[in-house]
Amino acid sequence: xxxxxxxxxxxxxxxxxxxxxxxxxxxxxxxxxxxxxxxxxxxxxxxxxxxxxxxxxxxxxxxxxxxxxxxxxxxxxxxxxxxxxxxxxxxxxxxxxxxxxxxxxxxxxxxxxxxxxxxxxxxxxxxxxxxxxxxxxxxxxxxxxxxxxxxxxxxxxxxxxxxxxxxxxxxxxxxxxxxxxxxxxxxxxxxxxxxxxxxxxxxxxxxxxxxxxxxxxxxxxxxxxxxxxxxxxxxxxxxxxxxxxxxxxxxxxxxxxxxxxxxxxxxxxxxxxxxxxxxxxxxxxxxxxxxxxxxxxxxxxxxxxxxxxxxxxxxxxxxxxxxxxxxxxxxxxxxxxxxxxxxxxxxxxxxxxxxxxxxxxxxxxxxxxxxxxxxxxxxxxxxxxxxxxxx
Numbered sequence: 571x572x573x574x575x576x577x578x579x580x581x582x583x584x585x586x587x588x589x590x591x592x593x594x595x596x597x598x599x600x601x602x603x604x605x606x607x608x609x610x611x612x613x614x615x616x617x618x619x620x621x622x623x624x625x626x627x628x629x630x631x632x633x634x635x636x637x638x639x640x641x642x643x644x645x646x647x648x649x650x651x652x653x654x655x656x657x658x659x660x661x662x663x664x665x666x667x668x669x670x671x672x673x674x675x676x677x678x679x680x681x682x683x684x685x686x687x688x689x690x691x692x693x694x695x696x697x698x699x700x701x702x703x704x705x706x707x708x709x710x711x712x713x714x715x716x717x718x719x720x721x722x723x724x725x726x727x728x729x730x731x732x733x734x735x736x737x738x739x740x741x742x743x744x745x746x747x748x749x750x751x752x753x754x755x756x757x758x759x760x761x762x763x764x765x766x767x768x769x770x771x772x773x774x775x776x777x778x779x780x781x782x783x784x785x786x787x788x789x790x791x792x793x794x795x796x797x798x799x800x801x802x803x804x805x806x807x808x809x810x811x812x813x814x815x816x817x818x819x820x821x822x823x824x825x826x827x828x829x830x831x832x833x834x835x836x837x838x839x840x841x842x843x844x845x846x847x848x849x850x851x852x853x854x855x856x857x858x859x860x861x862x863x864x865x866x867x868x869x870x871x872x873x874x875x876x877x878x879x880x881x882x883x884x885x886x887x888x889x890x891x892x893x894x895x896x897x898x899x900x901x902x903x904x905x906x907x908x909x910x911x912x913x914x915x916x917x918x919x920x921x922x923x924x925x926x927x928x929x930x931x932x933x934x935x936x937x938x939x940x941x942x943x944x945x946x947x948x949x950x951x952x953x954x955x956x957x958x959x960x961x
Contacts, residue, residue: 585775591649591796599641599804606633607808607815615685617816630813632684635821638760638801639677642828645797646670653789661708665790668707669831676700676746676827680819693819694743700827701742704834710734711837711844741833746826748854751861753822755881756811758895760802762853762902763825767802769850769906770832771795773913777836777843791835798828811891826854842920846913849924852905853898856880856931863932864941883940 610616610631617630650666679696682688704710713730753759774791802825808815817825829851837844848855857880864878865871877886884894908927912920935941 584778585792588649588652588793588796590652591645591793592800594648595641595645595797595800596804597641598644599637599801600807601804602640603634603637603805603808603815606637607631609633610815617684617818631815632818633681633820634805634809634815634817635677635680635819635824637815638805638817638821639673639824641801641804642673642797642824643670645800646793649789649793649797653793656789662787662790664707665709665787665835666793668703668709669794669828672700672703672742672831673824673828675703677820677824680750680821680823684818684820697743697746697823697827698739700746700823701739701830704738704742704831705735709831709834709838710738711834712839737837738830738834741830742827744858745830745833745851745854746823748851748858749826749829750819750822751858751879752854752881753817754879755885755891755895756813757806757809758881758898759822759825760806760809760817761895761899763829764799764802764806765899765902765906766829766850766853767795767798767832769909770829770836770847771799772906772910773836773843773846773850776910776913777839787835787838791832794828794832794835798825798832811895840917842915842917843913845917845920845924846909848909849912849927850906850909852909852927852931853902855928856901856905856935859928859932860935860940867941878940880935880940 610633615632617632646666646669650663676697679693679700682696683693710731711734713733749759749763752762771792774788774795778788778792805815805817805821809817833844833847833851836847861879865874881894881898884897885891889897905927912923912927915923
């Protein structure tokens with residue numbers, strides 16, 4: 571069974587050398603989050619409750635996203651140091667710095683939104699700028715592999731770039747806003763991101779044992795995953811209920827950007843790995859899809875905050891906060907497991923499995939009544955703005 575799960579091209583020993591990435595990112599994020607909490611309280615950079623969307627009982631410090639970013643950057647730089655002297659193409663090194671730059675831009679765009687409450691259009695423009703760092707770093711889907719798997723003629727490099735650019739932007743916008751919407755309960759967004767990233771890490775490790783190829787960026791995928799897991803884990807002790815600090819849009823947008831970057835890195839190889847990564851990211855997709863579909867069905871503004879997310883509806887139905895977060899962790903783990911299993915089948919079947927998984931997911935959501943709007947679930951935020959983070 572183990573031989574079926576892993577390939578024979580490379581042993582797992584090669585991953586062990588990157589343990590300092592996980593440790594340093596965790597320690598740095600832990601210290602940085604503590605400092606950010608102190609700074610936020612000192613200068614009154616806090617999230618005020620409003621009894622509608624932001625239901626915490628008292629003001630809570632912001633800036634947690636800066637702590638996560640600090641841990642992630644230190645971890646990624648540690649990984650770059652560890653691979654010095656190895657035969658790694660300059661393209662792969664460019665990927666590292668492109669992702670670091672994009673994560674920094676996404677984080678600071680979110681920070682500006684936390685502090686100044688910028689318009690959705692300006693926030694989306696900032697996300698597009700962050701996505702451009704991936705494009706300049708050469709991170710976009712290898713569409714030639716998809717074309718090849720469908721038996722079509724190979725497309726030119728220029729055509730691949732023209733088609734790949736909007737795909738990158740779409741994934742960055744989708745992932746950043748999906749995790750932003752999921753950031754609604756103490757420990758929820760961070761914990762789900764850890765589970766998703768561990769799923770991506772398993773995909774990256776599995777892929778590396780099947781095909782040995784530095785050109786494909788196996789090292790980059792593993793290091794980015796470890797740096798993100800360590801950074802978020804360093805933040806989570808301060809964000810567990812009752813939260814002492816929130817990551818804010820700065821954190822959720824940064825996490826969404828790096829998740830999108832990982833999906834794009836996995837899209838540079840055989841298509842089934844890309845499809846598998848989308849399934850791994852399934853819970854944020856389900857929650858965002860449910861929110862938008864519910865608002866559309868009930869003729870409510872699509873981009874105005876309410877308390878109708880899946881986790882909000884669990885709370886409204888009498889499930890405790892900690893149990894709700896735990897259920898979401900289980901669901902995230904289920905999607906991650908399904909994504910890993912999807913990577914084990916042929917591409918032409920993987921696509922249909924992905925569609926089936928999300929079709930069944932939305933049917934369950936409909937059956938459980940999560941598409942209805944009533945009571946607190948229909949409460950709309952007074953400001954005409956996109957959903958604001960609450961934890």
